[in-house]
Amino acid sequence: MTPEQSVWFAETFDALVANVGQAVLGKEHVVRLALTCMLAExxxxxxxxxxxxxxxxxxxxAATVQGTHSRIQFTPDLLPSDVTGVTIYDQNTHRFEFHEGPVFASVVLADEINRASPKTQSALLEVMEESKVTVDKVSHPVGRxxxxxxxxxxxxxAGTYRLPEAQxxxxxxxxxxxYPDHASTVEILAGSAERDRTAHLTAKITTAAVGDMAVLASTVHTDPAVLDYVARLTEATRTDAQTAIGASVRGALALVRCGKVWAASQGRTYVIPDDVKLLVPPVLEHRLILxxxxxxxGVTARQVLVRVLAETPPPAARV
Structure with a gap:
């Protein structure tokens, strides 16, 4: 990534955050995390x-990136085919046709995912990892x-199923x-006549450009010293006396991917240790089993990560 590209990336990222912020008031940091998650794919x-x-x-x-949006309300009677889609025989053409499920969208909201059975939850495993759905031995890409x-x-x-660690x-x-702060709450109440604040949002970027930004973010430089820091952090979560299972290698990779996007969103062409520190809680907390x-x-995964960050010194110089 060149300095000019980093400036464009940061300006575009800020514009996306501001646009989403018109509908989600007072939550800029969470919006930045969500966009970082999207651009890290x-x-x-x-x-x-x-x-x-x-x-x-x-x-x-979805509205900001000119994409499609779908919502799946997870309930105990939801079937895997209700999520992925189903193949139906057409008597007119005498052929089986695939009818796409709600998972075929740019942004899929899986509402109360832990209310569905483990069988239905597992229907999301393939599509979340490989961005495709396989039905009757035929793969269908969900797009980008x-x-x-x-x-x-x-x-x-009550009536929920705990998400498996693999998922x-x-x-x-x-x-x-x-909950929003007081000022944001008052602003929300003042606009109570508008039931859907996302209805008037205009797209700031195309879905193709989102893919370009993701590719561009992957070119951000990560010094070996920073990679060593990420490796030491994740290894420390595994050897900690209060964890049964620490962060996996997938967790370390996730931390690097998110760090690259976060650095680019700040207008930098390189990742610094502070990027890693800021992203450790949202990226690693759910991966720890105490x-x-x-x-x-009463120990929480967040407390373990705070201790690990305090006990693992960041790099003081480049390698």
Whole structure:
């Protein structure tokens, strides 16, 4: 990435954030994380209470990048074919035709994903990893960009199925929107007559340009010292006394990918240790499985990561 390209990337990124921010008020940092996730070609898990704007975020992202949006309401009776699509025999043509499911969209909102059975949850594994759906031995690409924004309700666990660790690891980031601040709440209430704040958003970039930005971000320089820092951080999560399973190599790769996009969004052509520090909680927190004794003691994955960051010194010089 050249300095000129980095300036263009940062200006475009800021314009996208500002556009989404018209619908999701007072949550600039979360919007930046979501756009970083999209440009790193990953998926986002939102664990939040109802009514915090998760659907608005997904719709605003799709509208901003001139993409399509779909919503899947996960329920215990939802079937895998309801997500991916189904092949139906057409009596007129005497051929089987594939009818696309709601997963064929630029931004897919998987609402309350932990309410569906593990069988239905697993229908997302292939498409999240490979951006394609295989039905009756035929693969169907979902296009680019493709992003799944899944939500979980942390306050209601009755009738839910915990996401398997293999599926959690496929989410590039996990974060939460939270409630808006007082000023943003007043602004939302003032516009209560407008039920959908995303309806008037205009696209700031095409889906093809999103792919170009993703490719451009992948060319951001990452010094070997920074890569060594990422490796030491993830290894420290595995050897920590309070974790049963730490961050995988996929988690380390996710941290590097997100760091490149974040650096480009700041107008830099290189990743610095502060980029890694800022992204460690949303990228690695959901990948840690705590020891049983630590869970009973009330220890959280966030506390483990804070300690790991404090005990792992960042690089002081380039390699």
């Amino acid at each position: 990953g998926h986002l898990l939102l664990e939040d209470a109802p009514g915090t704007g998760k659907t608005s975020l997904a719709k605003a992202l 960009p493709f992003m799944v924004i899944a939500t979980q309700n942390p306050i209601e666990q 959690l690891d496929r989410f590039l980031m996990k974060t939460s929107l939270g 020891d049983t004794e630590a869970e009973f003691a």
